[in-house]
Amino acid sequence: MKLLVKYISFLCLLFCTSFLLAQERNDAINSEKRFTVRGSVIESDTNKPISNVNIEVGGGAYTTTDALGEFKIVAKKGDELTIKHKDFETVYYIIEDSERIKVKVEPNKIEEYRSKLFKSKANTQVFKSLIDSAEVYLKKDAKKSIQFIADALKDSRSVKQNSEAYEVLGDIYTYWKQFDLAVSNYRISIQNRTSNAVKIKLAKAYQLNKNYQESLSIYNEIDKKQLSNWQLVSLYEGLGDVHQNTKAFDASIDAYTKGLEVAQKHLITPKITDLNSKLAQAHINNGELQEAQLRFSNSLKLASQENKRRGVEEKVKVADFQNNLNDYSSEIELRKEALDDINDIESDSVFDNKSALTPQKQNYKIGNAYALQKDYGNAITYLEKSIEEADDKEDLIVQKDATKKLSDVLRDAGEFDKARIAFENYISLLDKVYVKREQEISQAARFSQDIISKQNRILSLESDRELSESKYQLNVEQARTQKLIIYSLIGGVLLLLVTAFLMFKYIKQQRLANNLLALKTLRSQMNPHFIFNALNSVNSFIASNDERTANKYLSDFSLLMRAVLENSEEDFIPLEKEIELLQLYTKLEHFRFKDKFDYNITVDENINVNNFVIPPMLLQPYIENAVWHGLRYKKSKGRLDIKITQTKPDEISIEIVDDGIGRKKSKSLKTEHQQKQNSKGMGNIKKRVSILNAMYKDKVDVFIDDFQNKEDTGTKVVVTLKKD
Numbered sequence: 001m002k003l004l005v006k007y008i009s010f011l012c013l014l015f016c017t018s019f020l021l022a023q024e025r026n027d028a029i030n031s032e033k034r035f036t037v038r039g040s041v042i043e044s045d046t047n048k049p050i051s052n053v054n055i056e057v058g059g060g061a062y063t064t065t066d067a068l069g070e071f072k073i074v075a076k077k078g079d080e081l082t083i084k085h086k087d088f089e090t091v092y093y094i095i096e097d098s099e100r101i102k103v104k105v106e107p108n109k110i111e112e113y114r115s116k117l118f119k120s121k122a123n124t125q126v127f128k129s130l131i132d133s134a135e136v137y138l139k140k141d142a143k144k145s146i147q148f149i150a151d152a153l154k155d156s157r158s159v160k161q162n163s164e165a166y167e168v169l170g171d172i173y174t175y176w177k178q179f180d181l182a183v184s185n186y187r188i189s190i191q192n193r194t195s196n197a198v199k200i201k202l203a204k205a206y207q208l209n210k211n212y213q214e215s216l217s218i219y220n221e222i223d224k225k226q227l228s229n230w231q232l233v234s235l236y237e238g239l240g241d242v243h244q245n246t247k248a249f250d251a252s253i254d255a256y257t258k259g260l261e262v263a264q265k266h267l268i269t270p271k272i273t274d275l276n277s278k279l280a281q282a283h284i285n286n287g288e289l290q291e292a293q294l295r296f297s298n299s300l301k302l303a304s305q306e307n308k309r310r311g312v313e314e315k316v317k318v319a320d321f322q323n324n325l326n327d328y329s330s331e332i333e334l335r336k337e338a339l340d341d342i343n344d345i346e347s348d349s350v351f352d353n354k355s356a357l358t359p360q361k362q363n364y365k366i367g368n369a370y371a372l373q374k375d376y377g378n379a380i381t382y383l384e385k386s387i388e389e390a391d392d393k394e395d396l397i398v399q400k401d402a403t404k405k406l407s408d409v410l411r412d413a414g415e416f417d418k419a420r421i422a423f424e425n426y427i428s429l430l431d432k433v434y435v436k437r438e439q440e441i442s443q444a445a446r447f448s449q450d451i452i453s454k455q456n457r458i459l460s461l462e463s464d465r466e467l468s469e470s471k472y473q474l475n476v477e478q479a480r481t482q483k484l485i486i487y488s489l490i491g492g493v494l495l496l497l498v499t500a501f502l503m504f505k506y507i508k509q510q511r512l513a514n515n516l517l518a519l520k521t522l523r524s525q526m527n528p529h530f531i532f533n534a535l536n537s538v539n540s541f542i543a544s545n546d547e548r549t550a551n552k553y554l555s556d557f558s559l560l561m562r563a564v565l566e567n568s569e570e571d572f573i574p575l576e577k578e579i580e581l582l583q584l585y586t587k588l589e590h591f592r593f594k595d596k597f598d599y600n601i602t603v604d605e606n607i608n609v610n611n612f613v614i615p616p617m618l619l620q621p622y623i624e625n626a627v628w629h630g631l632r633y634k635k636s637k638g639r640l641d642i643k644i645t646q647t648k649p650d651e652i653s654i655e656i657v658d659d660g661i662g663r664k665k666s667k668s669l670k671t672e673h674q675q676k677q678n679s680k681g682m683g684n685i686k687k688r689v690s691i692l693n694a695m696y697k698d699k700v701d702v703f704i705d706d707f708q709n710k711e712d713t714g715t716k717v718v719v720t721l722k723k724d
Contacts, residue, residue: 039101630660
């Protein structure tokens with residue numbers, strides 16, 4: 001009997017896991033439906049083809065346009081195509097099928113910044129002080145640092161100072177990952193005064209902004225003979241990074257090797273370590289694992305000679321490599337050494353939760369390695385440490401992942417009760433992660449708006465300065481200057497309109513993505529909750545030693561589970577499928593409580609059930625509440641009626657009526673824990689209805705009231721469903 005109970009509990013966990021894996025399988029199936037998309041990029045006014053345009057499918061394939069402006073790239077339906085080039089605004093396009101795409105763009109006419117000397121002498125001391133202040137706050141407060149640059153530009157009296165100010169402004173934006181703004185300011189710096197150091201920074205910013213062809217162009221046009229040894233190493237390293245991003249691994253290895261040779265020749269120790277590490281990663285991507293292992297061995301030895309933090313960073317990289325090689329013992333040993341080093345330097349260094357050097361991440365990976373070795377005791381210990389540290393440091397991502405892994409390990413170790421508790425904690429953490437991500441998106445949007453606002457003010461300051469300077473020009477140029485200002489204003493308005501449109505489009509897409517994620521999260525909570533509740537009936541039959549009845553019940557229950565899992569990925573399913581699911585579920589509940597109620601399901605003959613769709617698992621919780629919280633406690637035998645009638649040509653009404661004890665009396669019988677659980681389950685239904693109505697324009701309406709004015713008031717639920 002005990003073995004049978006454990007087996008049923010294991011099935012429960014298996015069904016929950018199968019639900020999550022089903023999502024991954026669907027994603028994998030969709031990812032296989034790929035096709036080749038052909039297209040071209042041309043100028044809208046002249047139809048002239050544009051070559052070397054960066055074409056990328058979100059995080060996947062990458063290519064460029066040829067001399068005729070044409071391209072081919074592999075993608076699937078729903079992918080977002082990103083089209084980038086230095087001379088026009090980035091274009092985003094959602095792929096629907098294998099149609100041929102023609103992209104017409106309007107190249108920006110980049111105004112050349114004139115390099116002129118001012119007649120007045122520069123206040124060098126004030127300018128230098130402001131630049132120093134901007135650099136001090138560069139990593140602490142972006143807005144304050146940018147304000148110092150704005151003040152410095154007001155006091156600038158030479159093109160050299162302008163160039164320096166815009167270079168530092170580019171450094172600020174690079175650090176805060178605003179790479180498009182960094183590109184703009186580095187270009188302005190170079191236009192004021194040419195500098196190889198700034199060109200290298202510009203090429204790096206292009207690479208980080210995924211403008212790979214522009215980055216390669218800048219790197220290749222730099223005269224290597226004019227560079228210092230450090231700059232030459234940085235150039236080769238940057239070339240290697242671009243080739244790595246474009247999956248040209250042989251070219252990446254060649255560039256890194258050239259940089260390493262220069263660094264070794266001139267004893268540039270930090271770069272020697274970095275390039276060994278990057279070469280190792282390039283060899284891994286190129287399938288050369290033996291060479292990668294040799295490079296990692298070198299970088300690990302060199303990093304340990306620099307400082308403890310650099311040594312820890314390299315140990316973590318090598319540990320990840322050992323994991324890829326399935327050498328879990330070496331991985332565990334390295335991560336434990338890294339943990340000891342992290343504890344030593346943690347008091348002097350600040351590690352945010354995004355860093356790979358946090359104790360919670362290393363404990364999680366150690367626990368994962370032990371789990372892969374099937375050493376469940378050590379795996380559980382380190383995973384619990386990871387969860388505890390992640391909770392202390394409010395690292396929800398690691399806490400969620402470690403909790404899910406702990407549930408899997410406990411299940412594999414045969415501790416099914418603990419595994420179930422861990423899995424319930426994991427589901428709870430998913431909600432918190434979703435809320436946190438919404439907050440982070442909102443904060444990022446506000447930060448980006450503030451940064452853009454300050455950048456616009458700086459550009460406005462530059463425009464005002466040039467306008468003031470133009471007053472000293474001859475009167476014959478006045479008409480041309482006025483015309484230029486008018487064109488600039490018109491261009492500014494158009495640019496603002498385009499920016500507003502793109503922001504509106506982005507916000508709309510982001511809102512849709514957030515709603516889909518919310519629905520997915522709510523469904524992932526409803527299914528395990530439903531499965532665990534339904535299995536209570538099986539446990540009841542087992543407890544009464546009625547194994548034959550339990551087996552029959554479990555057989556019908558498996559059919560119900562299959563239907564639930566098949567429908568779990570859909571926002572809406574045909575009404576016919578939902579009716580079949582309700583009939584099967586109600587049959588099972590009546591089988592369990594034959595002496596408590598009779599039921600009847602009536603469908604209006606005039607309804608074409610194939611013309612209506614309904615959110616899956618919407619009605620089942622109301623029927624479950626009617627049985628478990630209303631009819632089950634009724635002293636006499638009750639009745640459950642489910643009626644589906646057509647009230648309008650495009651609208652049907654679904655009534656779920658029971659003559660049980662009613663909501664008020666049922667609530668008074670519940671424990672505090674039961675009240676919380678019910679509130680959460682019904683709350684999820686309300687959230688789903690609210691989100692679906694927002695996405696599909698008030699498609700579903702739910703009304704709940706007492707059924708009758710008697711001692712057993714009963715409950716009446718009316719669900720109104722509209723046709724598309």
